[in-house]
Amino acid sequence: MAGGFAVSKPGDGHPQFNGKITWYVWICGIVAATSGLMFGYDIGISGGVTAMDDFLVLFFPSVYARKHRAMENNYCKFDDQRLQLFTSSLYLAALAASFVASRVCTRFGRKRTMQAASVFFLGGSALCACAVNLPMLIVGRVCLGAGVGFGNQAAPLFLSEIAPAHVRGALNILFQLNVTLGILVASVVNYLASSVHPLGWRYALGGAAAPAAVLFLGSLVITETPTSLVERGRVDSGRATLERIRGTRDVGDEFEEIRAACARAAELNEQERPYRRLARPESRPPLVIAIAMQVFQQFTGINAIMFYAPVLFQTMGFESDGSLLSAVVTGGVNVVSTVVSILLVDKVGRRKLLLEACAQMLAAQAAVGGIMLVHVRADGAPTKGWSICIVVLICVYVSSFAWSWGPLGWLIPSETFPLETRAAGFSFAVSSNMLFTFLIAQAFLSMMCTMRAFIFFFFAAWIVIMGAFVLALLPETKGVPVDEMVDRVWKRHWFWKRCFRDDADQAKVNSTC
Ligand code: BGC
Numbered sequence: 001m002a003g004g005f006a007v008s009k010p011g012d013g014h015p016q017f018n019g020k021i022t023w024y025v026w027i028c029g030i031v032a033a034t035s036g037l038m039f040g041y042d043i044g045i046s047g048g049v050t051a052m053d054d055f056l057v058l059f060f061p062s063v064y065a066r067k068h069r070a071m072e073n074n075y076c077k078f079d080d081q082r083l084q085l086f087t088s089s090l091y092l093a094a095l096a097a098s099f100v101a102s103r104v105c106t107r108f109g110r111k112r113t114m115q116a117a118s119v120f121f122l123g124g125s126a127l128c129a130c131a132v133n134l135p136m137l138i139v140g141r142v143c144l145g146a147g148v149g150f151g152n153q154a155a156p157l158f159l160s161e162i163a164p165a166h167v168r169g170a171l172n173i174l175f176q177l178n179v180t181l182g183i184l185v186a187s188v189v190n191y192l193a194s195s196v197h198p199l200g201w202r203y204a205l206g207g208a209a210a211p212a213a214v215l216f217l218g219s220l221v222i223t224e225t226p227t228s229l230v231e232r233g234r235v236d237s238g239r240a241t242l243e244r245i246r247g248t249r250d251v252g253d254e255f256e257e258i259r260a261a262c263a264r265a266a267e268l269n270e271q272e273r274p275y276r277r278l279a280r281p282e283s284r285p286p287l288v289i290a291i292a293m294q295v296f297q298q299f300t301g302i303n304a305i306m307f308y309a310p311v312l313f314q315t316m317g318f319e320s321d322g323s324l325l326s327a328v329v330t331g332g333v334n335v336v337s338t339v340v341s342i343l344l345v346d347k348v349g350r351r352k353l354l355l356e357a358c359a360q361m362l363a364a365q366a367a368v369g370g371i372m373l374v375h376v377r378a379d380g381a382p383t384k385g386w387s388i389c390i391v392v393l394i395c396v397y398v399s400s401f402a403w404s405w406g407p408l409g410w411l412i413p414s415e416t417f418p419l420e421t422r423a424a425g426f427s428f429a430v431s432s433n434m435l436f437t438f439l440i441a442q443a444f445l446s447m448m449c450t451m452r453a454f455i456f457f458f459f460a461a462w463i464v465i466m467g468a469f470v471l472a473l474l475p476e477t478k479g480v481p482v483d484e485m486v487d488r489v490w491k492r493h494w495f496w497k498r499c500f501r502d503d504a505d506q507a508k509v510n511s512t513c
Contacts, residue, residue: 022245033174036177036181038118092145093148098434172415183334282500283421293405303444354408370453
């Protein structure tokens with residue numbers, strides 16, 4: 001690629017292409033990122049709705065009865081498999097949908113996939129808001145899940161592909177920023193809706209239609225990514241789009257690289273389907289990283305807080321109102337800290353953010369576990385002082401997640417696959433996220449019931465493992481153009497380089513990688 005670059009940015013060691021960060025790129029990025037808003041709204045809304053009595057009476061009368069029994073064990077009062085299924089069904093549906101979405105993404109483009117997501121969302125929110133029985137409610141959640149599967153597959157890829165390399169992190173994290181905004185808006189909606197009887201929960205669930213409508217309308221004005229256009233044979237419009245989003249006609253070098261990546265991908269895909277190619281040793285580095293980033297992201301324990309914050313805070317002895325309000329506070333911290341990530345990710349890099357966060361999350365989890373162990377008995381509440389202390393520690397924990405594992409769990413898998421396996425590989429990231437989100441959503445209340453305060457030590461132990469993983473196996477990808485990851489990152493990494501073919505000894509590649 002000698003001579004293929006226009007500017008060399010001092011300091012980061014990686015040459016950059018020509019072109020500015022145009023307003024059009026930001027607008028496209030902001031619209032695509034609203035896909036995250038829908039995801040976030042659904043994460044945030046279920047915990048609050050399941051804490052609302054009107055909702056419980058209608059769909060889960062036994063949980064309602066248990067919740068109001070005075071002597072019920074604090075840690076167990078919300079432990080109900082069907083209630084957990086309400087939260088988790090969405091993630092199972094999203095898991096299945098992500099594999100379909102990866103094909104739709106390759107065949108019809110990132111933009112169409114996001115449009116499909118918004119339609120699923122509109123249908124799902126209507127069904128949930130009008131539900132008269134549990135099956136109808138679950139079908140609505142499944143529709144929303146299909147929307148999450150499609151949206152989460154397409155939006156991060158879209159963002160990574162339209163962004164100039166040196167701001168790719170920031171632009172991609174707009175997705176996560178929207179996730180956090182969605183969660184926050186949902187907590188506020190829950191807080192307000194909880195005092196509207198008996199229809200409050202219907203408004204809360206129906207509210208998911210608002211971000212879906214924004215995405216649907218917005219997607220009519222955004223462009224398709226140049227890569228997806230060229231990949232689907234629309235070479236001229238691919239170049240015209242690249243000129244438009246870079247704000248210059250001088251995009252020859254970058255366009256050539258996209259074209260070369262598409263030509264290579266077409267040739268390879270003719271020989272072998274992308275999912276089969278993922279089984280090859282050279283696909284292992286990005287695949288292992290993509291899956292691990294998402295599995296670890298969930299094992300930070302974040303969704304124990306995001307889904308069940310109101311329930312968790314009630315367990316700690318807050319009144320129903322106070323617990324929803326605390327969820328609003330943690331949601332606010334989540335949003336603000338994600339902005340920190342946008343500002344830092346392309347400067348300090350991915351690895352430093354992840355490692356700092358591991359230390360901060362570990363300390364906070366261990367402290368919450370310790371306080372709960374000593375001060376939250378099964379049948380009584382902690383004092384006000386300790387309760388506030390727990391909320392503060394949870395904010396410390398959430399802030400570090402929000403500038404690290406939250407956004408980077410989506411960014412890194414979307415930027416590290418070569419084009420020939422990008423959509424298929426990324427679907428493993430989405431589906432791993434959904435699978436482990438499902439497991440946490442389904443199991444957390446039962447785990448809290450049996451493990452009690454030790455649940456926080458359980459997550460703390462995972463944080464140690466993920467810190468070691470980052471130290472040893474995660475390469476820095478800051479500033480490297482997406483289509484150059486193989487040569488500049490994987491082939492140079494002390495461990496992952498062994499996955500690449502040394503024609504002299506292919507057997508050795510297989511056995512060591
Ligand atoms: C995760 C979600 C989580 C959210 C919290 C996302 O990146 O995938 O599972 O609830 O961050 O902000």
